Amino acid sequence: MKIRSAAWAAIAATLALAATGCGASEPVDEPSASAAAGGEGSTEYPLTIENCGVEVTLDAPPERVVSLDQNSTEILYSLGLEDRVAGTASWTDPVLPGLEAANADVPRLADNAPTYEVVLDADPDFITASFGRHLGENGVATRDRFAETGIESYLSPTDCEGDLIINGGGTRTQLLEVESLYTEIRELAAIFDVPSRGEALVADLQARADAALEGVDADGATVAFWFADTRTPYVAGGYGSAAMLAEMSGMENSFADTADDWPATGWETVVEKDPDVLVLGDLQRNRFPGDLLADKIEFLESDPLTSTLDAVENERYIALHGAEMNPSIRFVDGLEKIGEFWKEQNAD
Template identity: 25%
Template sequence: MKKFWKIGLSAFLAIGLVAGCNAKEETNEKSPSSEQQKQQETSKVDEAAFPMTITDATGKDITLEAPPEKIVSLIPSNTEILFGLGLNDEIIGVTDNDDYPAEATEKEKVGGMEYNIEQIIALTPDIVFAHASSMTFSEGAIEQLEAAGVKVFVVANAKDFNDTYTSIEQLGRATGKLEEAQKIVANMKAKVEEVQTKLEGVKPKKVFVETSDEPEIYTAGKGTFMNEMLNMIHAENVAADADNWYKIDAEQIIAKNPDVIVVTYNYVPDILTKIPQRAGFETITAVKNKDIVQVDENTTSRQGPRLADGLEELAKAIYPEAFQ
């Protein structure tokens, strides 16, 4: 069998239920009967009960008779979620790119830039968690796994924090860890609220996000997760006049004149001292004020439990004065 490509990041399905009443106000509405309450509680249990049928990002229904005891993850974001759910013992295979938590590096590797199909099949997993962001490269691999009788669940690619919450709850439901998933989501929401509260009243700054070094400088445009995060912390993405991730010329960056330059990569030594040396960059406000900062690429991009920490890191980098 052939090996197939993989790479990507992570979400799809959401739950939200709010109910309330004010006992001090007279209304014609009645409180739910004990029978209604019992039905509501039962439905909450049933949605996490086995056997269950779940629908993945491709629209495929997968039936699970019991919580999986052997799991393979094909992307770091899924892996971080699964470890966050407390599934250390159940995870039997991850990719070469999985580096968090430390326990992930000790798991059997099933490939890096391509999947080792034979190895995955030999591990006899109860389920494999793939990702929609890598379907261009992994569709053939998934077909081979399914042809061999391996269940593959494709997690949707998250577009925002709500999608990320949904992915976490979805994986929690599929693994019998829904309660743990809901706790992770609650903690993330609390962190996001804490960050946004600290930024109330800040003067928005113009930000340029650089994801690769020259000669091919790439940035995050409209429709990217990074753009969503900048919006959440009242920062103006100067590259939002174009869609998705795209290559940008140095002259365009100079013309946009950002207040802050955020670097998301670490493969270039001393990049924070090299950027100001680029021709013409001495005129940029961020360079003049020495507001060139570097953030962790993984925490600010992987749609998993650490993403709220990544939002805080990004906010601190752009608005350090709000966190003193």
């Protein structure tokens, strides 16, 4: 069979309304009906959130946020907060379809990680990150260093277990759950005083995830997720976001016994495991050999070793963008593509 990629799905109409029909909250003398029901303007300040071992306190909604990762950027855009975004960084793919207008006028500070000085030049009053490596000693800057200049920071709960930072030197001890992503959405919505938009986004993702998996029967098929690099391929370990996709869709991750999110392995190991299906990262960054989907397929089908894989011989590929294999709102786009693949398989 040929590669089948489900069409990109834009954010649902209800979210479009939530993102464009609600402006930034304004101070009012008396609580509105919306605020009383938990809508816009209902966050009470000062707001304190326990975030990955750090206490974050805000006296008001941030006005200028720098987002250090595409994942957090697209959450902010989906919440209709593009007017608050002073800069973005670390992109693996084009912006999520449907969010192009939101992204159009926002400065990109760097395609990858920016320097601390570049971030400060954007004059932020708040920092968000999806991966803890940006907020570590060898990253953009530590959270303490940002705090010294009066800038609070927020790290996605998908990248921590308590105060253990996964992409900051830690290793997961349990499978990532989608609820961590929903927590991130709700907390960012509360921070920016748009809680009803956060609930709308979560509800939409939940509905799409349910629909994507309805009638899907993967029957425990084994799968390997290949993110990047033809020399020493980075594959999905047993506890990260891609492993969560496998679990949710009823597939068995061939590298479930590996704790790291994206361990580097050898092709001999992949061939030995001989997964039924290969999920291939369709990355647009083109930083490493095999980032692009076409390059991955060419390598798999021409290499004397990998060409013997049953999944290669039968072209059982599922193409996912890099952001769909990372903890982000795009997990549901990944589920939709996986669901479509298996629905077509079951129909054959």
